[in-house]
Amino acid sequence: MKSILAFETSEEAVKYENITKELMAKLKSYQQILEQNFELATIPKGVLWTKGELATTTFSTIPIPAFTREDFIYMSPILKEWQNLLVSQLDGKVMPHIQSFYENFSNDQLFVILAHELTHHIDLFVDEFEDDRHDSIWFEEGMCFYLPRKYCLTEEQFEEITAIELELVNIFTEDYGENDLDDFGSMSYQGSLSSIMFDYWRSYLKVKLLVEKMNGDIPSVFKLYKEWHKEGRETSLVQYFEDILKKSEEVLL
Incomplete structure (x- = not known):
């Protein structure tokens, strides 16, 4: 390169x-x-x-x-x-x-x-660079932060940046909490810098939570994401993951 x-x-x-x-x-x-x-x-x-x-x-x-x-x-x-x-x-x-x-x-x-x-x-990632990307951009952006942080930072650095962004989400939810994460896309760049970053922070934290719910199995998270795409994106990706995780918790019960 x-x-x-x-x-x-x-x-x-x-x-x-x-x-x-x-x-x-x-x-x-x-x-x-x-x-x-x-x-x-x-x-x-x-x-x-x-x-x-x-x-x-x-x-x-x-x-x-x-x-x-x-x-x-x-x-x-x-x-x-x-x-x-x-x-x-x-x-x-x-x-x-x-x-x-x-x-x-x-x-x-x-x-x-x-x-x-x-x-x-x-x-x-299922969307190409030339595509009019929508529906799942939060997953791609969140994973693009999760992977390098997980593989390239120390555990202390990883936990520190996670804690910082979790606090920022809590602080800025009053300002931007009504924004739908599935709407994260090209329109996101038309707001203030804090509103743009709010979507990035939430995306990373959502992906991190998904990986943890899947016991650290990153390939399984990607598998579910691809299944959602192959099934025609009939629901939002956020809702799709929530439904899958809810079913898995019910099985455990």
Whole structure:
């Protein structure tokens, strides 16, 4: 996979060359995990590294400087940009410990964002990049965070980010709790940053809960997801999983 530095000056490219090399080396190891366990068959041609401003205004209009298309992953490698962005998602709410976490956002957590983008390329997801994706985008987005966090973070880091996002969901439910998770999709990017991230937080937590309900059996979660698709998506994916889990609990009783 190519690593392409797309900055406006050669000085900027040199400044961020080391961190991009470090992230690409880690991505190679994670790529092998996806290939061996999660049907990653075709990788993107490369990662295009650029400033957040270019990522969100020139290469896309998405307000988050990390996204993937069929051929390339686009991402800002600038840690300070991510720290500022993640603090801004708090909408000025007073949460000192969460603000401190994002102000000290680490390279490990930055790598999870890059790994998230690569995870979109696994063949276990039923929707293609060119599809008008709907109904199940929350599952794909949630799994794209769950897998790299589970495989690439320490247990302490995993529990910390989970606790942070669970608290954020609880805090922002008053503002956005009426949003249907199954509606997570292209329309999600038209709201405020906190409303966008609210859907990401919920998606990750929902996937994490599903995996736990399935006793940590990630392939079984994907199997149910594919069965829902093959059966014609007759109900929402959220409802489908809830019905399946309810039946399994009744059997146990």
